[in-house]
Amino acid sequence: MVIRSETPTDIEAIVEVTKAAFADDSFSQQTEHFTINDLRADDALVISLVSEVEGKVVGHIAFSSVTISDGTTNWHGLGPVSVLPEYQGRRIGTALVNKGLALLESIDSKGSVLIGLPTYFSRFGFWNHPQLVHEGIPQEVFAAKSFVGQMPSGIVEFHQAFKQLSIIEKDAVADVIIDYAIAGIKVDLADPTIESLIKKEILIEIPDGKVMMHPSALAEYDPYLAKVGQFRATEMSRVHKNPILAAINS
Numbered sequence: 243m244v245i246r247s248e249t250p251t252d253i254e255a256i257v258e259v260t261k262a263a264f265a266d267d268s269f270s271q272q273t274e275h276f277t278i279n280d281l282r283a284d285d286a287l288v289i290s291l292v293s294e295v296e297g298k299v300v301g302h303i304a305f306s307s308v309t310i311s312d313g314t315t316n317w318h319g320l321g322p323v324s325v326l327p328e329y330q331g332r333r334i335g336t337a338l339v340n341k342g343l344a345l346l347e348s349i350d351s352k353g354s355v356l357i358g359l360p361t362y363f364s365r366f367g368f369w370n371h372p373q374l375v376h377e378g379i380p381q382e383v384f385a386a387k388s389f390v391g392q393m394p395s396g397i398v399e400f401h402q403a404f405k406q407l408s409i410i411e412k413d414a415v416a417d418v419i420i421d422y423a424i425a426g427i428k429v430d431l432a433d434p435t436i437e438s439l440i441k442k443e444i445l446i447e448i449p450d451g452k453v454m455m456h457p458s459a460l461a462e463y464d465p466y467l468a469k470v471g472q473f474r475a476t477e478m479s480r481v482h483k484n485p486i487l488a489a490i491n492s
């Protein structure tokens with residue numbers, strides 16, 4: 243097995259490996275490959291390694307900078323890390339994590355955080371530390387490893403690229419934009435996709451089983467959809483204020 247930094251010709255294989263690795267993961271929204279591509283586009287992939295077996299890319303790991311509310315700098319997020327299902331259990335993940343962490347230390351990183359299974363990541367020295375949290379992430383799956391002995395304390399934020407909407411969520415937002423109404427849009431509040439959009443504050447619950455769209459929250463996840471949503475809202479407000487247009491639209 244060879245572990246090396248990604249090259250432009252690996253990009254497609256990294257997408258395929260990542261999609262395949264997370265395909266059956268019930269905790270995943272299957273957006274990890276979008277995160278990697280957005281990190282790359284934003285020049286924020288601090289480390290991106292592939293593992294190759296007989297010339298084929300079978301694993302990948304990404305590292306990117308994080309911010310910590312106590313002002314600590316030079317910490318990095320580990321992930322996503324993926325190994326093709328048919329190659330799992332052959333220590334490829336272990337090799338990717340170890341090589342990635344060694345490289346991080348060599349560039350003077352002070353530590354790393356991740357969202358993942360403690361049963362897997364504790365073997366690399368990642369543990370949950372109560373003083374280090376990530377909003378919206380259960381504490382038991384948020385782990386950190388310091389390279390310098392000191393553990394920061396505060397709220398950790400990953401790069402913007404980790405804020406992604408799943409395809410189903412994007413479809414639901416598109417439906418809300420299409421159905422936009424000044425008095426709110428009737429939705430099925432029990433629908434898990436709608437619940438997730440409310441949790442992300444992209445939809446705001448109002449009385450009568452309706453929701454309002456919150457374009458600035460949407461912009462954090464999908465600036466393009468947010469622009470379309472904002473345009474639609476402005477347009478509908480213009481129609482609403484004009485009695486002739488309102489009559490035509492009613």
Ligand SMILES: CC(C)(COP(=O)(O)OP(=O)(O)OC[C@H]1O[C@@H](n2cnc3c(N)ncnc32)[C@H](O)[C@@H]1OP(=O)(O)O)[C@@H](O)C(=O)NCCC(=O)NCCS
Nearest residue numbers: 263321322323324325330331332333334335336358361362
């Ligand atoms: C997690 C992942 C990268 C591990 O890669 P891998 O090459 O299969 O792992 P390794 O062969 O190096 O495993 C080393 C050890 O970890 C264990 N292990 C592997 N995956 C595990 C998991 N999901 N949970 C708990 N232990 C796990 C293995 O059984 C092995 O244990 P052993 O040392 O007792 O034999 C791979 O399973 C994967 O791609 N999973 C889907 C994506 C994912 O969950 N990524 C992590 C979150 S970003």
